[in-house]
Amino acid sequence: MKNNYLLALLSAFLLWLGWPPIPYSSPLLFIGFVPLLIAVENIIRSETLQRKGRKVFLTAGLTAVVWNTASIYWVYNSISAVMPPFAAVVISLIPFCLGAALMALAFRLYGQLRGKTNILLSLFGLMGFWISYEFLHESWDLAFPWMTLGNGFASFHQLIQWYDITGVYGGTIWIWLVNILVFTLYLNGKGLYPIKRKIVPIASLATILLVPSAYSLLRYFNYEEHQNPAQIVVVQPNIDPYIKFNLSPEEQLNTLFALSNSVAKPNTEFFIWPETALSQNGDFDEENFRETYSYQRILKFLDQYKNGNVLSGIESYQLYNYAKTPTAREIAPNVYQDNFNAATLIDYSSKLQFYHKSKLVPGVEQMPFGAAMNFLKPLFKAFGGTTGGYGKQAEPSVFYAQSGIGAAPVICYESIWGNYVSQYVKKGAQFIAIITNDGWWGNTSGKDQHLQYAKLRAIENRRWVARSANTGISGFINQRGDIVQQTKWWQPAALNQEINLNEEITFYTQAGDIAAYLGLVLAMGGLVILIVVRRKKELI
Template sequence: MQLLPTRQATLLALLSGLLWVFAWPGTGAMWPLGLVAFVPLMQIALWVQNGELSLREGVSKSIITWVIWNAGTLYFLAGIEQSWSTRLISYATPVLINTFLMSVCTALSWFVLKHWSRALGWILWPVLWLAMEWLQHHGSLAFPWLALGNAMAEHTQWVQWYSLTGVAGGTLWIWLVNFAFFFFMQTVITSSGNRRWLVAGLPVGLILLPMLVSQLIYRSFQLPKPWMSAVIIQPCLSLEDEKFNRDEQLSLLQKMLNDAAIAGKSDLVVLPETAIFDPGRMHGNENTLRFSGIWHHDTDNSELLHEARSWLKEHGSGTLISGAFTSRFFAKGEEAPVYAVPVPGLAGAKVLHFNSVVVLDSLQTTLRHKTMLVAGVEQIPLADVFPWMNQLALDLGGYAGSLGNEPPQTIRLSGGIEAAVMICYDSAFGWLSQEVVKNGAEALVVVTNDAWWGDTPGYKQLFSMARLRALETRRPLVRAANNGISAYINAKGEVEHQLPWNMKSVLRIDFAPMQMITMYVRYGDVIYRISAWLVPILLVLAVVRAKLGSRYI
């Protein structure tokens, strides 16, 4: 019995979604499946184009793909130690937003290919997708987790050309190969003789040529001899009763520093995200106001920073980098960001908290702050317009409410080396590391705490993205995570050393800062920007063709 196109479309949409789940890092990592994962959807698009399926039916079937893909790869978001309602919101929100954006790309391009221009409709689909990924890399709702180019993150040996294009090049490659396979399949179905087998060379060539180029780059690229040392601490602090317990902070820090001392003197010691938890506190009234904790205007009144400075002097290590929770005070009359909250008992005064890193050496203390904040946890979209929405923030780090942030900046290590520190979610954004390396960073440091998700694909996926940051910029990357994965990733995107998940340990590594500028660092996300410009151009051309006929375009 032959299935009707509607039933066939349902099965094809299911197949496409499952292919993407199994292709994705952490949930299968069989990335070659992504090279054909869009082919089933392209068949549905062809049925829509030919009138065998209505546009509404076709788009509704594609939504099955988007839901399965998003739900199947992001389920770790439901694993946070919170109430079931909070888990559901944390999980469902990105799934629904991603599904909506992917469906809009599909619906708009399929509308064009059905009603205005077949050729422009097929071209518009991947162009819209690339523009969508560019949008997902920016703004308060940024979520680039499922950018197609991330699919190869665990297999960097085959995508060494990301140093030329960034992740966007991987996304474009996946689309082109999928189109080539679809064209080959249609040729096999509609043609006879040798022609259909000659067409097979198109997808094969599109696969093999970039992989061959990657191998040539991989084998010719020489890593410099390491000459700097780093000690990475993976403390495995319990989120329930240790990490954000203020009474335990001094003893916890002393334990981490003792572990670093056992590893020996080094140029760099790295502690994970919020390893130093000493938020700013105020005592007294307006006339006798005293500060304790880590304040931007005064870092001398933090007991934890005093302990860290003393340890550095005693053990002679060069630079200590640690994640920290810091605060900035705004006196009455001083202009404050919209996310700053009033201070009880101090009329007009406000305070703003930050997810930060503190950089300590023998001369100074430097603070740097996270750039890309996690929506719903570290920043509530529209809370600047509706302040009451700050009450909706999840408490996943000792504080509930919108945090402050800053543009990416470099830091200076001992020996005059420039480095860039990325905090957790920052490492998911290629443009961020591209910008700091362009501004002089010679090494990348990532501090993170992925323990919220437990032993799920979440921490594995974020770790694999860090590999792409090292590859794109050709910089060594040192990563310290509370529960893992702490690691050293070389400038080829290879993991040279790593600690197992959820094992308290110390990792000592050697690395060499690098100064070369890749094409990606020099020009950034050119492919994304071109796609964003092409979208309105293609839509205008499609409208003109629909109104004036094919003779004019």
């Protein structure tokens, strides 16, 4: 028993070491699950039927909780800044343990499958159960796909240039295939899984490792961008998010203007400002935004840049005379208000564009499962959220400049959804503008992981990423996933970059997460076996 828990901890350690932002450590993910698989096999072979399921769940859960907590510990930092320590710990357990429980459930189902079919089919069933967990955890109201396994190669992007075909789920499949082959070779060495021709799994392992890597490296070193230049500026105002709302709109705008002007060129086409860069007490009414002081100041700023556009985060609202949306709240008789974490595009014409963040942070920006979770509203409000939740739009929309350039306004948390970002590109986005405020997490690995994940979106869609983060890290990422420029943490800064716009559509952009559907098919097959097949007498 004790040795099994040590193996589980070893898996957690390997998976943590292989996770971003540690550079070039990602190949450790290829063996990260092997110790845990050995521990689970020990349990299956030694315990009674009644005890196997619980012990498999607890052992896998130990790996998952330790790995998750070590990788996203920074969630506690943001919560503890606005809540008492005990309450912060309780709320932190949701992201630390919920995903871990789903991971452990995948192993629990695998343990059941081992008693009904051979080990190879069971392992493929495990891969299917795991991908199903990942798919669920990016789709439901408690979505948090931060720990999707394919994200792990973000810090070694030279090996995953084929994500423009499969997306991150292709990475999840790759990692699991290698772990499965290494594990079966281990069992063979122990005499627990006889293989007549050992050359077959060895050749399979070499092929699965080397062919995608070789293809990716060739693609990486031979990739050429079409020359379609545009001048872009990203701004990092470095305004402490905890005192931001004590500053006047004038003070904040002066900082944004000064930094923008410090690096801009006469032909600059986009100035990218971070999430909630435009804010004031009471937020901005979208209908009357043109009459505000902030809008008039921005137009005056653009006098110097006739082709210029300001793409900025903004806190805004809309008013209705009835409850038009589930998140609209009555603020007066027959007056309803919907608040948004939004982006806006301002140019030197009369056109004004808004985008309302759609992928909202559970609890902080939206109430999970609606009315069923109403009793948690006071806790979430203390974390800086709204009691009714932010409004959102159903699907992404593209901002178009007067010149016709299409920009994808991706707000913070949305950048970890590959399939969602690809929808902007399908609608005409020629580059991706990520606006975020990572200062809530402090100087932790959270901000670094968030930056690394943006590289995946660049590769999947073959689009430049211009990233504006309030306190860092801001920067530019090219179509190969290279970080071309980046700022330092917690320093006011602005960067100018000539990027290449792209109109070509990758296979992944067009097809989406079809690799995930393969996992769902495997999971369905595993469930059918669990329901239909009688238990085998011997393990093989």
